[in-house]
Amino acid sequence: MAVFELIVCIIAAVVLSSFLSRFIPKVSTPLVQIVLGVIVTYLPFFPDTSLDPELFMVLFIAPLLYLEAHEIDKSALLKTLKLSLSLAIGLAIVTMVAVGFILHAVWPSITLAAALALGAALGPTDAVAVSSLGREASLTQRQRSLLKGESLFNDASGIVGFQFALAAAFTGTFAVGEAAGEFVVSFIGGTIFGLIVGTLANWVFETVRSLGWETTTTRILMELFLPFLLYLGAEEFHVSGILAVVAAGLFTRFDRTGVGPNVARTNIVSASVWGVLSFSLNGAVFILLGMQLPWAMQASWSDPFISNNMLIGVILLVTGVVIALRFVWVAAMLRIARDINTGQRRKMTPERWRSAAVMTFGGPKGTITLSLMFTIPYYLASGVPFPMRDELLFIASGVIVLTLLLANFLLPLLAPNRGKDPAAAMVPITIDVLRATVEELTGRITPENRRAVLVVIDLYTKRISRLKQRIGESDPHGLEQLQIEALHWEKEFVRDRLADIKAHPDADEATQELNVEACERMLDQIMNTLRHTATDPTAGHAVSQIRGRGRMLQRRLNNLAKRTISKIRRTTPLVSEDQIFARTREIQVEAIHHVIDRLVDEMGLDTYNTEHCSALLLDYRRAEASLQARPNMSGSAAAIAQIEEVKKESYGIELSVIQDMFEAGDINRAQMRSLRRNIYVMQVDADSGI
Template sequence: MEIFYAVVLLIVATIAANLAYPYFPVIPQAFYQIFAGALLSFVPFFHHFVLEPEMFMLIIIAPLMFYDGQNADTHALRKHIPSVLSMAVILAVLTVILMGYVSHAVIAGLPLALAFALAAIVTPTDAVAVSSITTNMAVPEKVMGMLERESLFNDASGLVAFNLALTAFITGEFSVRDGVEHFFVVFLGGLLIGTILGILFTWGRIYLVQTGMDSTSVIVPYDILTPFIIYLAAEHLELSGILAVVAAGLLRSAASKQIRLSSTQLQLVSRSTWRILTSILNGFVFVLLGVSLPTVWHNIQAEHTTALSSYILLAVILYLVMFGLRYLWIRFDWAQIHSAPKDQRHHALIGALSGIHGTITLAMAFSLPLTLHGQAFPFRNTMIFIAAVVIILSLLIPAIVLPLILPSREQPIDPEMAKRERQNLIVYATQQLMLEHPEHQEETQAVVEILNSQYGDHRPNRKLVGNLMTQTNQIEVASVQKLADTNQVSPAYANRYVRGLIWKTRSNSRLSFAGFGMWFRYVNHRLTHRLRHRGNRNHHDRRRQQPGYPTPAQIDALKTQREKTHANMRAVFTLMETQGYNDVMAYLATHTTPENQAEINAVRTSYNTRHRHFTQHDTSDLQNELFIQAFQYEYNYVRQQRVKHAIPIALADDLYQQISTDQMLYMQEIAGD
């Protein structure tokens, strides 16, 4: 249960941070998550929290890297292999070596092997953190592509270098030749095993699709388990599990055409599941950092209070060294992104600032052993603290500087215009359905109600809804009066129905608790009636035995007559309700605008709900046909607006995509029924 509560609290903290971010998006989302984690550390369960590094790498890092791999552009990756090797291997190794010596020089007591381990910890970059900071900024395409490709592989470089340095410190032995050989074995071996297993898992997925076993309950769990199995297999062989899942993800991306043979519903569910999962896991990383910081701070103060300033100084120096190396590497085009001469300085500055650290850095820091030869592992808390400061610096400085040197991202689609056109599109489809199918009011209104409910984005105004209900009730009264005037219904039934409508109109304008009073009176009446009926049961039994009491046959005849009267009354009431319903729907259709759409939808839903109680029959086939026509009307509206140049091409494409997605989802629902 402890694990369950821990996961639930982490999810709650992540959700809370994500909810707070839109209110003040100037601060990067990662800082909200770190702060949420820091607050979570006050919960007794998270006091002195220690992260299990193996579980962290398996449960969080493996699926994230697999997802990054399967969403990577494999064509662009093959085209930029020299750039990947330059940034993710050569620069990463040089950074580890240089920063290792710098760390050893600043903190003389820190063994050289641990200094290299610390350098390896803070070397890997995190493209996801870059994206979270530059959400509303126009990052040059070449720079962003370089960062994304680099982050796929420099994680493995840092991990291999970290393991080599840690092994050298624990064993006290290190050979350059053996270290280089081990590096390439782990690096290339991880890629190889990931490729082999990726091929097997991809073939298995394609086989399931081709044999018809491609239900979401099979394929989605299959996809989610894939990175965990591949990571565990690679680590069991003492190869790079990170590179293995990246290679498998890249292979999945390359086989995307075969995977698209699966149903549309499966593709949509799979994509949505992965987006939700990776979003939560990315949030976990920084929430866990926030949870862990108080414990690290407490341990640092307990061990080396006087050395705290030197640790912060070293973190700043390490960040500046990495910044300088990255700047020079990109400035002189050793990164091989081939920027134009006039853009090299600008791209170099952006690339250097975007060397943000996060997920892998935190994982490696916490993967330091807790003990060595039965005693606390030396400098463990120190290295974790320095890594945490580097992470925060790498997030904070770009968050301040990048907005000053990068222009705001131009939105290809104006959100307000998109919202307005979406509303206009629904109004157009609604009016066309009502105009083309007046003989099928009930089925048409069911379709209209569903279409409108999918795109409502604000709560209706209660006062306007009340006014609309009053107007529609008046329309119903006029409809019933017309039926009575033409002798289609008796005046007695018409008066009874109209009294109900008038009461409804009055109740709409009174306080809501008046309805509760009526409800309690109704319940009291029913209880009193039952008690009276139960108390008089014996009296009725005695009356049945007296002369002149109706015989059973006469009672049956009276009962049959009452049933006929009741059926006739229901038929008359159904006629009045249907006529009023049709007139109200016609009124709503002609008075719907984008501005009052929410209020119209609320009134329409109320009438549709009531009407369904009167008419209970299957209309699914006709509704399906009307849905297909409604989608066609939506397509027609976008095409008309585009022909008139009333909307830009980007907005038209976005609307087409939305309509297409809605149509595919609906057709999948039909197929599943």
């Protein structure tokens, strides 16, 4: 039960971090998650438990590496393969050796094997952490490809090196020749195992789909099951499970061919599930890092035999060694690498030195490093506690936090995002498409589909409002002016109705008095609202207020006189208050219908903002619903079905608007594809019921 409570706390913190990151975009999501992990630890209901290190490796490392290998751009990876392998293997080995020997020399209590294990764990970088940094930093496509390729390959090399160093620390013996032989067997064997399983997986996926046996559920479950099968199967054959996962991830295709709603639905759900899983696993690791920090800090900080200054100094020293080695290595690779076009080596210019700095701080430590440190056993083979385990974990955590902080705050300075965000650049175009769709829907309103179309128009209005908020173009003043104008439309309608009643009096005196009284009360309400919402302080406003209040007072005095005379004569009034109230509601509904019609007409013109008209339509429809009786359940079901049909029709309108904009030259082909892709997703959702 304690493990279940721990998982619930982690998931809740990950969900909360996704919301908080929207409000602080300049702070990377991993940093937010680390802070949340620290906070969760101090909550009274937080369970006191820990995860098995081996379970942690299988649960987090296998699916994350598999997804990272599968989604990497293969063509971009090939272009930067030499540099990526240089960083992933060469720099990882140098970092492992340098950190190991320096740490052991500075702090002899840490054995050389344990220090080498820490150095190996600090080799892998976390490209996911960089991609989740604020939008202030701008990396080139080559830099992103290089960082992702390095992160993919150095995960494997770092983990293999860590496992051998940890084995030496665990057993206390380390034979170089035997270790080298085991390394080669593990490396080659894991790669071959991954390629074989990846080939079989491709065949299984294609065969199941071609035979028509595939369903969305079975396909997603097979994809999710594959990385765990790869890791556990490779470990059973005593080869590297990490390399098996990476090799299979690079080779597995996840067949996405075929035509039909089922294929489309499966592909969309697959991408969504893997996206959620990736964010959740990465977030869980950083939440666990935050949870582990207080415990590791307390255990080491309160130890009287360990100097706190030594702890802080070692963290700064190890971080400095890692960053310095990385900067020197990247600069050397840039100097040695030949130009693709000329084949000549290029000199280091200030721009290239800046690029080396970007690549240095663009490789912070994160998920893999922490996951590896969690796998350190609590006891050695002899049964004694693993020496300095808390301190090693504390040092690794400190280095992770420092490198993340440096990446978060130095990358925007080294690579400022001077260009426009592509996603933000698409917002105005999307708004134009949605506005055109709303205008087209307005022209298709009939008495039969009126309510359904207005509901769909309201949905489009909300989408436009959300998009405008993203780019800071909301206009509350314009909506306020339209609301005041709508009140004037109500006033004109009621005035015309009152004039018509007085010009054509009813034969029944009671009905005549009822209609007049209801209209006058409606006018009093509208005029009183207008007096409170008027914002124009120009001349005549005060006089208008005085006149309005005088007319309202005069009508109330007349009504009071009528009722007083009726009581004196011991007679009942022609109409009761209940009748007046009911008739007032009827006229109010008629006035609302009149305003709704005016708003629908205005949506086809350029006088007022389209989304303002739609938003006000929603307000008046809500007022109408509160004044009228609720529809029955069968009517509601029919209305929902009609709304869904209108939504499907609106998607077709959007596609035609996009095509017209492309043919007119308002958008390019890439923008057209991006806009269409979103609509296709909504169409599949509507047709298949995702």
